[in-house]
Amino acid sequence: MLERLCLLPPDGVRRHPNDLSFLTVSAFPALRHLDFRDTFDLMGIPHQIPTLHTLIIKVQSGQGLPEILSACSPSLKSLVITITSFDTPPGAFDVDLPNLTYFKVEDRYGDEYGEDYQLLAPNLTTYLEEQTYLGPSVFLCNTLDSAKHARFSRMPHFKEPTRLRILQLKLLFSDHGRSLDTFAKSDAFFPHLEVLEFLQSWMNSSQVGEIRRILKAWDWTVFKYMVYPPRLIKEWTVDLTEENAPAECGNNLPCTRWGLTTPTL
Incomplete structure (x- = not known):
């Protein structure tokens, strides 16, 4: 059948x-x-x-x-x-x-569109x-409490600790300062985080250099499960495809x- x-x-x-x-x-x-x-x-x-x-x-x-x-x-x-x-x-x-x-x-x-569709x-x-x-999706999924892998085109706002292990962000250069400050100061919202990646596709060469300088300067040891320091990359290194697709x-x-x-x- x-x-x-x-x-x-x-x-x-x-x-x-x-x-x-x-x-x-x-x-x-x-x-x-x-x-x-x-x-x-x-x-x-x-x-x-x-x-x-x-x-x-x-x-x-x-x-x-x-x-x-x-x-x-x-x-x-x-x-x-x-x-x-x-x-x-x-x-x-x-x-x-x-x-x-x-x-x-x-x-x-x-x-x-002016309307939100909640999943x-x-x-x-x-x-x-x-x-x-550049704006957020018209589809909103507000129940991310169980999510372990996520990719955002905006800086997510979490009010409670998450279960995220892999987090990938594709942000405008102007948004990186706030996001890096949020991550580097505390692991309160991401206590299980293993991989953090930033995509550089929306940045020019000088902006790429500035973000890499900031990433290198931060102390990321607050994330005790981090596999390697957060990276600014051209392509995602972790493929978040569906299991058994x-x-x-x-x-x-x-x-x-x-x-x-x-x-x-």
């Missing part, structure tokens, strides 16, 4: 909303991993869909997004969302994801922000590509 399904538009270009009324438990009783490989508007989402463990989705409109997240919320363990834009953003919504352990969001427009994931272990816009659709893999038909006007 089919366990993995990758949905593609017929010609690689999204033109119309796609009717997902076919995505029923009776049609796909064993489906666990669903990958929307291109940008989709969603409609006709069944009230009961297959018991999904993985959902990978790229969205350009908010149409159908709250519905599909709610439909698979009880079973979802891994969620990857890429936001290319929100032509018609939905109103603010919350979704409870009790079994989610892995969440990755790539948001190219940040918080310019409640009490068992989350890995949280990744892959921002191309399903293989991507491709030749000779047990995964089926479906070309969705374009409705006739």
Whole structure:
């Protein structure tokens, strides 16, 4: 039985909303991993869909997004969302994801929509922000108490000690002073931290030199579990991919590509 399904538009270009009324438990009783490989508007989402463990989705409109997240919320363990834009953003919504352990969001427009979408994931272990816009993501995951691995495109604000072991930060140069001061003075919020990395992609050569000078001057021995001193790097040295991630659709893999038909006007 089919366990993995990758949905593609017929010609690689999204033109119309796609009717997902076919995505029923009776049609796909064993489906666990669903990958929307291109940008989709969603409609006709069944009230009961297959018991999904993985959902990978790229969205350009908010149409159908709250519905599909709610439909698979009880079973979802891994969620990857890429936001290319929100032509018609939905109103603010919350979704409870009790079994989610892995969440990755790539948001190219940040918080310019004026609405927040709250993900409640009490068992989350890995949280990744892959921002191309400088603002925070429109998706907020406020339950990071259980997270052990995280990547932020902004300086996170924690009020209580965390369980983070790996922390990766992609910050503007102007934000580094405050963040470095927070880290270097105390391990109160990060008592288990083993790896701390800063990405230099948004800095020029003089800024890179200044941050490296600051990092070298600080005494990082307050972090007793730190594997090596914090580093400013060009590429992440720790790959925070999902454990036991399903293989991507491709030749000779047990995964089926479906070309969705374009409705006739």
